[in-house]
Amino acid sequence: MDLDLKGKSVIITGGGSNIGRAITLGFAKEGANITIADIDPGQAEKVAEEARKLGASGAQVVKTDVTDYDSVGKMVNAAREKYGRIDVLVNNVGWDRLMFFTKTTPDLWEQIIKINFVGVLNCTKQVLDTMIDQNEGAIISISSDASRQGEPTEAVYGGMKAAVNSFMKTIAKENGRFGIRCNVVCPGITVSESPEELGEKSMWSTKDVDFSEDQLAKVAKLMPLKKIGRPGDIAGAVLYFASNKVAGHATGQILSVSGGYSMIG
Numbered sequence: 001m002d003l004d005l006k007g008k009s010v011i012i013t014g015g016g017s018n019i020g021r022a023i024t025l026g027f028a029k030e031g032a033n034i035t036i037a038d039i040d041p042g043q044a045e046k047v048a049e050e051a052r053k054l055g056a057s058g059a060q061v062v063k064t065d066v067t068d069y070d071s072v073g074k075m076v077n078a079a080r081e082k083y084g085r086i087d088v089l090v091n092n093v094g095w096d097r098l099m100f101f102t103k104t105t106p107d108l109w110e111q112i113i114k115i116n117f118v119g120v121l122n123c124t125k126q127v128l129d130t131m132i133d134q135n136e137g138a139i140i141s142i143s144s145d146a147s148r149q150g151e152p153t154e155a156v157y158g159g160m161k162a163a164v165n166s167f168m169k170t171i172a173k174e175n176g177r178f179g180i181r182c183n184v185v186c187p188g189i190t191v192s193e194s195p196e197e198l199g200e201k202s203m204w205s206t207k208d209v210d211f212s213e214d215q216l217a218k219v220a221k222l223m224p225l226k227k228i229g230r231p232g233d234i235a236g237a238v239l240y241f242a243s244n245k246v247a248g249h250a251t252g253q254i255l256s257v258s259g260g261y262s263m264i265g
């Protein structure tokens, strides 16, 4: 099905690894003009090269720290200067360190709050004026099922992702009159197909995450669909929300793509 995303100017934060990489390659196959905003430009450039081969109309990397408002501003200017407009923003960057709340420290909370929530505020604020002038735009934030039902070892992260969900609904209500749609995709556990899909700054490249086949099989048993999520599963939902053609009447929505782990009425 043609999603009418060819030539659209799309920013993907954290597009260098795992879910962000799959989202980037999904837009590439649709022929979009892509800006990967990642703190790791080396890894992002590898993905940009793949995107060009898959049919992206354009693919540039802008080294960006989403927690830094000025860095985000420069990245948004670079996207607008290269492609003339900004049609889609995907707020994909997120980060966590899994541990019970009793073990956490205020320094860790601050880091989690900045990356998962302030990063989304920075990027959304920096694109809105352009989208309002265009009278068109789509913003998709990648949240988490941890925001919907609470997840042990993810207390602050889940709280910040819940803040993202609420923020996106408000932005949807404030800006619907300008033709701007804002939606949220909540992954459950989503594991890359190979280590090459992860840059050094990916939260999965640390050794404290157990990727063994045994562990993944145990987790899969908890899911109604009895399988682990893969990055491409999330990309499909993002492309749907990005497309005015198929999702032109959908805004303020939160969609779990997690093998049925979360089922919210």
Ligand SMILES: NC(=O)c1ccc[n+]([C@@H]2O[C@H](COP(=O)([O-])OP(=O)(O)OC[C@H]3O[C@@H](n4cnc5c(N)ncnc54)[C@H](O)[C@@H]3O)[C@@H](O)[C@H]2O)c1
Pocket (backbone or CB within 6 Å): 013, 014, 015, 016, 017, 018, 019, 020, 037, 038, 039, 040, 043, 064, 065, 066, 067, 091, 092, 093, 094, 095, 115, 142, 143, 144, 145, 186, 187, 188, 189, 190, 191, 198, 199, 201, 202, 203, 204
């Ligand atoms: N993978 C999962 O199981 C899972 C589950 C639920 C939700 N999520 C959410 O999905 C999104 C993507 O997760 P992932 O697993 O692909 O992440 P990841 O850690 O594998 O990749 C994150 C990417 O963002 C970049 N990045 C990190 N900090 C940055 C910063 N300050 N500024 C710009 N770029 C930065 C990294 O270089 C990397 O390329 C996140 O929002 C995450 O919270 C993931």
